[in-house]
Amino acid sequence: MRIGELAARAGTTTRTLRYYESRGLLAARRTGNGYRTYDEDDLRLLRQIKTLQDFGFDLEETRPFVDCLRAGHSAGDTCPASLAVYRRKLAELDALIDELGSVRAQVGAELARAEVKARAEVMATAEVPGGPEPRCELSPE
Template sequence: MRIGELADRAGTTTRTLRYYESRGLLPARRGGNGYRTYDEEDLRALRQIRTLQDFGFDLEETRPFVECLRAGHPEGDSCPASLAVYRNKLSELDALIGELTAVRKKVGAQLERAEQAMDALATEESEPPRCELTPSEE
């Protein structure tokens, strides 16, 4: 198949395919007429790349999966190098989850402090200061 058909079937653009070719993720085969030619295996590799990128993998992290497919394995993640990429990505995700959990705790503590401060102001006899964002009562 030609580049336009591959792009359509993969849900991407010809520009993206040329970029993948320049990065060595797609073969640079040419037919007798000089046009790029692709096959079903190339489509399979592209789908693998797209799936991984949807999961947050960067383009270079997809390389072991593509190479695994090109080596004839039924799945792109059935090679040791692919498994190593999965492990690294899980470690990155765990670290991000830890960071987000810590930030969430801090924001929750700030919210609790602010709510307690507002409750304390509301119980005082004097009128609490108005927030700039509170609509005026006229």
């Protein structure tokens, strides 16, 4: 198949395919008149790259999976290098989850502190006759 058909079937653009080719992730064969041609194996490589990128892998992290498929394995994640990338990505995700949990706890603490302070201010201004009007309303949440 030609580059336009491969791009359409893979859900990408011809520009992306040329970029992958320049990075050595996709190898085009050329016809006598210079057209790039691809086969079903190339489509499988592209689907592997797209799936990994959807999971947050950068393009270079997909290389071991592509190499594994090119080596004739039935799946791109059956080679030791691919498994190592999975392990690194999981460790990275775990660290991000821990960091987000910490940030969430801090935001929750700030919210609780701010709600107590806001209620105290509303109560203080309500107790003073003719005192300043509150500038904002507390939401019922």
